[in-house]
Amino acid sequence: MPPKEKVESTEQVLQAVILADSFDERFQPITLQTARCLLPLxxxxxxxxxFEFLAVAGVQEIFVFCCSHSDKVKAFVKQYGKSSNMKIHxxxxxxxxxxGDAMRELDxxxxxxxxxxxxxxxxxxxxKLDKVLEEHRARRQADKSAIMTMVLKKASPQHRSRAVGDGSLFVLDQxxxxxxxxxxxKAFKSTRRDRRxxxxxxxxDKHPEVQVRNDLIDCQVDICSVEVPALFTENFDYQDIRADFVHGILxxxxxxKTIHFHEVSDVYAARVRSTQMYDAVSKDIISRWTFPMVPDSNLQAGDCYEFRRGLVYKExxxxxxxxxxxxxKVVIGARTxxxxxxxxxxxxxxxNCVIGANVKIDNAYIWDNVTIKDNCVVQHSIIANGAVLEKDVTVNKGCLISFNVTIGANTTVPAYSRLTALAEDEDQNSVTELISDPAFVGPTGRGRPFKEAEDSDDEDDEADPRNKQVNRLAYDMSALKLDRQAQEESASEFESEASDVEEEEVNTAEELDREIAQTLERxxxxxxxxxxAALELxxxxxxxxSNFHEMRKRIIPGVLKNIDLSAKPGSKTTVKEVLVRWGPLIGRMIHDEADQIDGLFILQRACAGLHEDSTQAQKVFAPALRYFYDEDITEEDSILNWYRSDKSQQGTETEKRLREVVRPSAT
Structure with missing residues (x-):
């Protein structure tokens, strides 16, 4: 009976715990000077x-657990709490x-x-968390061993709000x-063991029907019983909430103990766990996928944004x-x-930013009090508070320019640079003098490239350094391959294993080719x-x-090769019959706009590859494109984006002619 009284009391006060520290180094050097949870989004x-998410959920009391830069977090929480109905500690x-340490401290x-x-x-x-809270409480009433409910969101593997280098595989009983x-x-596995x-x-034996799912985003929102912190105390090996605690319990x-899940689909939920996700979530907010949490809702006291056509928000x-x-898709803050x-x-x-004449800023995030003087170009980078770009500076993609860095005139900052105005070891209370690096900030600049600690071992990054790289802002897979080759050449002790992995990858690709071909043929x-057929595939x-791109590039040609252009009307092998019969199978492999555009590139190449004669290829390509459009497999905007892209204009002569066949009308 005492447990029932405890559960009834939970309906009166709903509590939440916010882990304000990320316990990783993905936003360094910026997070050397402020907490990640305080970064502007x-x-x-x-x-x-x-806070707003929890307020909507009906939370009445919040405990904010902070480690690094705790003074700044406490000051912000104190200020926020003045206008909030929630009790925030x-x-x-x-x-x-x-x-794990935080949960043990909480216990x-x-x-x-x-x-x-x-x-x-x-x-x-x-x-809203009404349903998941209701389910969790009812489950706890019936079964005290059910200690946690995870919130999972259904989304395709290529969904923008899915972290590139991090994923999750769940085995579920629906x-x-x-x-x-x-x-x-992980996007990259270092050993064969990691691949299994x-x-x-x-x-x-206990669950005759299970689902193996990798189409779920882990929202990192959990409903926990009071036993969860205690279990961390009992098991000091538990450090990460998923890889250690959830895996250990299961x-x-x-x-x-048991752990359950609640699946959502028509809501937005994402965690800004990397600079790549910072970029993705920012774009989602601007595009209003997070409504009502959009700039013109003015979540912050004193903000006064206006929403204008073209997804422009201006104070x-x-x-x-x-x-x-x-x-x-532009947001401009006050007094800029x-x-x-x-x-x-x-x-x-x-x-309070000053943007000079003839400046070009594209896909970039400029924080408060930044000065960018005339003729500068900033591409897909983050520039933190107080930074100064003198005249004629070019900041290439993927850069993180930390607080108060100055880039001298006529300087080009290399792609993926991370610059700081802190001296070496300054974050460790050292008195080392800042020695600026002219190669990065110019002769008159102030700052140096930030070098990560050699003993850095984030729980998120694992052994393969590529998993860290793909989580960075504006990552480039082609550059990643070059970096990997250089690592393999310089690290001879790993050459044998790398060779084995590469050979295994080739064999896996060939095996997938063969199995998909056999499945389609059957x-x-x-x-x-x-x-x-879709279930088997x-x-x-x-x-x-494999991802859906790998499936599309095998399935689309596999379907099209069954078309016989010489077949008589009514035959099962005509263009129309094959598309009507098997087109839906292709549709199962296409989910969002990126998938649609990728599918059109594959369709273009497949038609050209199956028929060297462009006239014959057109007889397949044009009806297939029409079918994709009519059946809502591909939307009009995706077709136009494919047509306008440089990639669609490249390739063989046959591929180029196929593009011209579907030229949009002038009107």
Whole structure:
């Protein structure tokens, strides 16, 4: 009976814990000077979005757990709390090095006395938690061993709000909403062991029907019982909430605890866990996918944004010259000045910034009090508060320019540079003098390239350095391959293993080619239903750890090669019959706009590859494109974006002629 009284009390006070520290180094050197949860996202501190999300969920009491830069976090929380109906407390522990340490500290302080919501301080979401809370409480009433409910969001593997280098594989029981197995997925695996999933086969004895899912985004929003912090205390090996705690609970025969899930689809939820995700979530906010958490909602006290056509958000005190150009998807903060002939596109400009004449800013994030003088170009980078770009500076993509860095005139900052105005070891209270590097900041500049600590070992990054690189802003896969080759050449002790991995990858690709071809051939020959064929192909995809692009580039040619242009009307092999019968199978492999455009490139190449004669290729390409459009597999905007892209104009002569066949009308 006492447990029931405790559960009833939870309905009166809903508590939440925010982990304000990320316990990783992905935003360094910027986070050497401020907490990651305070970084501006569309000119609003990250943690403000988390507070708003919890307020909508009905949370009444919040504990903000902070480690690094705790003074700044406490000051912000104190200021925010003045206008909030929620009780917000800060817990400071400088010794914590991981999520596990924070949970153990939380248990030691005994501040949580009910089921609570656990989130990170960089979560942006517009979902309501009514249903998941109701489900969790009902489940706890019936079964005290159910200690956690994870919120998962359905999304394609290429979805923008999915972290490139981080993924999750879930084994789920839909009937009981129980998570049976969890495994983190990395974009690159260092060893063959990392490429395999090991699961207890006894799971199938207790759960005859399970789903293996990699189409879910882990929202990092959990409903936890009071037992969760205590379990961290009992198991000091638990450091990460997913890789250690969830995996440990699910594989333990002794604890007897269960973890469940709640799946959402028509809401927004993402965590800004890397600079790549910072870019993605910023674009989603500007595009209003996060509504009502959009700039013109003015979440921050004192903001006064106006929403204009073209997804432009501007505060009233902004000063724009007559000849400046503000293109689509732009946010401009208060008291910022934009000079003549400046061009802004797909960017966020902070408050009190000065943008000079003839400046071009594209896909960049300029924070408060930044000065960018005449004739500068900034591409797909982040520039922090107080930075100065003198005249004729070019900042190439992927750069992080930290607080108060000055780039001297006529300087080109190399792509992916990370610059800081801190002296060596200054964050460790050293008195070392800052020695600027002219190669990066110019002769008159102030700053140096930031070098990560050699002993850095983030739990997120694992062994392969490429997993860290793909999570960075504006990452370039082609450059990544070159870096990998250089590493393999310089590290002879790993050459044998790298060779084995490469050979295995080639063999895996050939095996996937063969198995998909056999599956399609069997489906065509035996007349399988599309649902059955799609199920078999998705099983192959998950077994080979392939993405939907790899499936499309094999399935689209595999379907088209069954077309016989000499077949008589009514035959099963005519263009129309094959598309009507098997086109839906292609549609199962296309989910978002990026998939649609990629599918059109593959269709273009496949038609040209199957028919050297452009006239014959056109007889397949034009009807196939019409079918894609009519059946909503491909939208009009995607077709236009494909047509206008440089990639569609390249390739063989036949490919180029196919593009011209579908030239849009002048009107």
């Amino acid at each position: 569309c000119n609003v501190p990250l943690i403000s979005y988390t 800060t817990i400071v522990s400088q010794e914590c090095m991981s999520v 030691a302080k005994q501040l949580i006395d009910t089921d609570f919501i656990l989130v990170n301080g960089d979560v942006v979401s517009n979902m 009937s009981s909403k129980e998570c049976l197995h969890y495994q983190p997925l 999933m090991t699961m207890d086969m006894e799971i199938f 594989t333990s025969d002794l604890l007897g 009233k005190s902004v000063v724009l010259s007559r000849t400046c150009v503000v293109e689509e 000045q934009i000079a003549e002939d400046a061009v802004l596109s797909n960017c966020v400009i902070g408050k 489906a065509f020959k035996e007349g399988h239903e599309v649902d059955i 998705n099983t192959l995809r998950m077994a080979s750890n």
